[in-house]
Amino acid sequence: MGLPEIAAACSFRAAFRARQVYHWLARGASSFDEMTDLPLAERERLSRLFPRIWSSQVASELEDEDGSLKLQLRLSDGAAVECVLLEDIEGRRTACLSSQVGCPMRCAFCKTGTLGYLRDLTPGEIMEQFHQLSSRRGQISNVVFMGMGEPMLNLSAVRAAIAILADPAGPGLSLRKITISTSGIVPGIIDLAERGPAVRLAVSIAAADDDLRSALMPVNRSHDLAALKTALLIYQEKTGERITLELPIMGNSNATVADAEALATWSRPLKVQVNVIPWNRVPELPFVEPTREQVEAYISELERTGLVATRRMRRGRGVMGACGQLGDTLRA
Ligand code: SAH
Ligand code: SF4
Numbered sequence: 001m002g003l004p005e006i007a008a009a010c011s012f013r014a015a016f017r018a019r020q021v022y023h024w025l026a027r028g029a030s031s032f033d034e035m036t037d038l039p040l041a042e043r044e045r046l047s048r049l050f051p052r053i054w055s056s057q058v059a060s061e062l063e064d065e066d067g068s069l070k071l072q073l074r075l076s077d078g079a080a081v082e083c084v085l086l087e088d089i090e091g092r093r094t095a096c097l098s099s100q101v102g103c104p105m106r107c108a109f110c111k112t113g114t115l116g117y118l119r120d121l122t123p124g125e126i127m128e129q130f131h132q133l134s135s136r137r138g139q140i141s142n143v144v145f146m147g148m149g150e151p152m153l154n155l156s157a158v159r160a161a162i163a164i165l166a167d168p169a170g171p172g173l174s175l176r177k178i179t180i181s182t183s184g185i186v187p188g189i190i191d192l193a194e195r196g197p198a199v200r201l202a203v204s205i206a207a208a209d210d211d212l213r214s215a216l217m218p219v220n221r222s223h224d225l226a227a228l229k230t231a232l233l234i235y236q237e238k239t240g241e242r243i244t245l246e247l248p249i250m251g252n253s254n255a256t257v258a259d260a261e262a263l264a265t266w267s268r269p270l271k272v273q274v275n276v277i278p279w280n281r282v283p284e285l286p287f288v289e290p291t292r293e294q295v296e297a298y299i300s301e302l303e304r305t306g307l308v309a310t311r312r313m314r315r316g317r318g319v320m321g322a323c324g325q326l327g328d329t330l331r332a
Helices: 003-010 016-026 040-049 111-115 123-137 151-165 186-195 210-216 225-239 257-267 292-304
Strands: 057-063 069-074 080-087 093-096 100-102 117-120 142-145 178-182 200-204 243-249 272-278 308-311
Touching (some): 069 123, 080 123, 117 151, 123 151, 151 186, 178 186, 186 200, 186 225, 243 257, 257 272, 257 292, 292 308
Parallel strands (some): 178 200, 243 272
Antiparallel strands (some): 057 069, 080 093
């Protein structure tokens, strides 16, 4: 809840009480007892009014050898979502959050895509993922909407959560440390360009050829590469920001040097950074992981054309918590 919703729900006599409660909730309080600047009688009244603050519960916790933590949250209606905390060598902690239960986009290489779509998450359910991760691992420095779901199809809830994440009274994250990743929903990209917030944008491309991309990412049938590029040019004109292109590459599909060359050609004159993600295995899908040589050749080709390319670290794979692997326990 934002401040107005809290004020309306709690019917305080003094208006500043709503702000006090908002501060506590935005920073992750899980009970009214923690809210020590409220009078005891007020804390008791609120506890009776709202016996539980959080709507979800942690159903399972899996920790990878590399330190990544994957949580499965059971939501109030029994549905489940996953979120992941990734820690890098510099100790930076990134929360990878889900925006929907399942995903309607059905990308051919993605575990979440095989589940189909159940429903959108509320802003509260998004924030609870953040707080649950942070209560276990401490202060989080970055947030990426790269978990389950297509954030652009639930943009109002994602925006509401970002407003809290970026609020200095709450976690106070800089907008530059928050990334929305989309499969390429053109109206969402334009809406974000025009109305903000000025977070970072990542776009999953997979391939720069319409036939191959449509086969891998059905979204391409309604928003093709030309329309996507126009939207990204508008985004860049409005924001001046470099866009990240995400390239999941599969050894038997889109990992050739010619594929890399096509991407380089397509991306001109956008200002981009390419994040190459060697495909993470999903046993039921018909792809194979690329070899090290394939990944290196792909990246070298991008670099030869002058693009900035990085290879995504494969964190969280031991707990099926890496890119595209979420949803293993969804139906548990
Ligand atoms: N729905 C949004 C947010 C999810 S981000 C989006 O698609 O952008 C998940 C990222 O992981 C995307 O870049 C996607 O292309 C990539 N991905 C999906 N399945 C993968 C897999 N099995 N291995 C590696 N990357 C994968
Ligand atoms: Fe959905 Fe993203 Fe997976 Fe595609 S890659 S199915 S958009 S979560």
